[in-house]
Amino acid sequence: MDLTYSEADQAFRAEVRGWLEEHLTGEWAALRGLGGAGRDHEAHEERVAWNRLLAEHGWTCVGWPEEYGGRGLSLVQQVIFHEEYARADAPVRVNHLGEELLGPTLMAFGTEEQKARFLPKIVAVEELWAQGYSEPDAGSDLANVQTRARLDGDHWVIDGQKVWTSNAHVSQWAFVIARTEPGSERHRGLSFLLVPLDQDGVEIRPIEQLTGGSEFNEVFFTGARTAADLVVGEPGEGWQVAMALLGFERGVSVLAQVVGFARELDGVVELATGNGAIDDPVLRDQLAALRVELEVMRFQALRGLSSEAPGGDSIFKLVWANWHKKLGAAAMDVLGPSGLVAGAPYEPDRWQRLFLFSLADTIYGGSDEVQRNILAERVLGLPREPKGSPSDREARG
Structure with a gap:
């Protein structure tokens, strides 16, 4: 990837930076930095309002084609937008699942009616989406989905349970993988359904976390219904759609993630400088190594966006x-013994939340074990794990 910026790109960066400086003031200034790791619960309604302000000014879905309400920005300009948004410490956006995942999936697989119904409301942040993939026995092994749906006249009737469903309690819709062909197994016979959450057949139970938030949920479908035409792709061929959606998950927004990591690292260094922990040479080397690794990570992310290197997402x-x-x-080493004590009543601080939430990073979105199996088997061509072993089931999922 060419890492030089044209005059037009530099002008675009100035435009993004100027808009954020102008608008992240007054009532919006209080939202800076909110909604980070383990803090999705912070100022949700206020962040929705901020996202709608972004939409009014054309700053949502910036990479989408103009025909679907986006700006049609180049890859470089999308990177610039996400970098500047993160550098401004703007609040974490609430519409990731709709904008980054479902929207591109509908463009690729949806009917014209589905695109006309859902894409404008994603752009305007009028409807939020949750992801109905994981189940108690189908996490990394997604092909083991047991939630079922059957056609009843002009509706699908859905029964089953999903879990770890991010932000379902504040979403209006969910895209749900369900088994629609009786007797089917694994990835065959699955369908990709669009399901309204505000109905009697849906029960949402937030899961309280150690971070103090509860953005993850259990979702129970008991005779829940959605229109027969709200299946994306052909019935029974939802696995292809589901896998394509996951391919959209690691797009240009990963660069914003790296910028956010840099801001967190700066905060830890500032904390260490303030409390004297930086004087410990071992800790100082540890922080320096994190800085170097972060720079390598940024260039790896850029390279991944500009090439089709096998296994890039897993790496x-x-x-x-x-x-x-x-x-x-x-961060916990910098805090020292005080890091073991939360506020009363239980209220972890920013760095304690970071520590607690980061423990899950190597599990959600595909565990380390799954990613290593993918690289070993699909990239390096190594033998599969014995059939039926836990890691084999995960790799096939």
Whole structure:
């Protein structure tokens, strides 16, 4: 990837930076930095309002084609937008699942009616989406989905359970993988359904976390219904759609993730400087190593966006998840014994939340074990694990 910026790109960077400086003031200034790791619960309604302000000014779905309400920005300009947004310490956006995942999936697989119904409301941040993939027995092994749906006239009727469903309690819709062909197994016979959450057949139970938030949920479908035409792709061929959606997950927004990591690392260094922990040569070397690794990570992310190198997504997931986990541990080392005590009533501070949430980084979105199996088997051509072993089931998922 050419890492030089044209005059037009530099002008665009100035435009983004200027808009954020102008608008992240007054009532919006209080939202800076909110909604980070383990803090999705912070100022949700206020962040929704901020996202709608972004939409009014054309700053949502910036990489989408103009025909679908986006700006049609180049890859470089999308990177610039996400970098500047993170550098401004703007609040974490609330519409990631709709904008980055479902939207591109509908463009690729949806009907014209589905695109017309859902894409404008994603752009305007009028409807939020949750992801109905994981189940109690189908996490990394996604092909083991047991939630079922059957056609009843002009509706699908859905029964089953999803878990770890991010932000379902504040979303209006979910895209759900369900088994629609009786007797089917593994990736065959699955369908990709669009399901309204505000109905009697849906029960959402937030899961309280150690971070103090509860953005993850259990979702129970008991005779829940959605229109028969709200299946994306052909019925029974949802596995292809589901896998394509996951391919959209690690796009240009990963560069914003790296910028956010840099801001967190700066905060840990500032904390260490303020309390004297920086004088410990071992800790100082640890923080320096994190800085170097972060720069390498940034260039790896850029390279991944500009090439089709096999296994790139899995490599990057392994790298950033383990780096962030080390940052959380470093933050606790900087805090020292005081890091073991939360506020009363139980209220972890920013760095304690970072540590607690980072422990899950190597599990969600594809565990380290799954990523290593993918690289070993699909890239290096090594033999599969014995059939039926836990890691074999995960790799096939």
